[in-house]
Amino acid sequence: VIDSRGKIVLFAWHKDVVTALLSGLQEFNPVRFTGSDSQVARQASVDAFQVDETVKVIVLNLEAGGVGITLTGSEEAGFCTSVVFSELDWRPSIMQQAERRVARLGADESAEHILVHHVVLDGSLDATISNRLIDKQDVIDRAIN
Numbered sequence: 001v002i003d004s005r006g007k008i009v010l011f012a013w014h015k016d017v018v019t020a021l022l023s024g025l026q027e028f029n030p031v032r033f034t035g036s037d038s039q040v041a042r043q044a045s046v047d048a049f050q051v052d053e054t055v056k057v058i059v060l061n062l063e064a065g066g067v068g069i070t071l072t073g074s075e076e077a078g079f080c081t082s083v084v085f086s087e088l089d090w091r092p093s094i095m096q097q098a099e100r101r102v103a104r105l106g107a108d109e110s111a112e113h114i115l116v117h118h119v120v121l122d123g124s125l126d127a128t129i130s131n132r133l134i135d136k137q138d139v140i141d142r143a144i145n
Contacts, residue, residue, distance in 0.1 A: 006081030007073045011062045011098050013087035021059045028056035035064040053077040066098035084117045088129040092137045
């Protein structure tokens with residue numbers, strides 16, 4: 001998923017999953033953004049992701065990092081090309097808000113071509129959540145239209 005210039009925003013729910021992802025992705029110089037990190041540490045991670053070309057991945061807790069921050073990357077450091085959900089939330093609005101950390105107003109036109117990946121194993125809780133998300137989004141779409 002990681003190309004030579006692209007960056008990845010990787011969401012997880014559980015702290016142990018965040019830790020495992022950070023450990024497994026060391027070659028991409030990942031930074032973290034979780035609820036247990038200080039505001040200063042969180043901002044340092046966002047800044048590094050945005051401007052440091054060696055930082056290819058930011059791993060965020062879905063709750064802490066899913067709203068209120070911009071993670072587009074930059075021309076100098078490379079733009080974000082993918083969002084990966086290693087774990088899912090039951091609420092479609094949380095998932096959509098998290099995706100929008102990358103596709104922001106004023107972002108480069110490459111923001112129109114961001115791939116969103118949901119890592120879901122057959123028979124897992126995330127498979128159940130994924131099916132519920134699809135059902136919920138269908139109800140929302142029908143209500144709005």
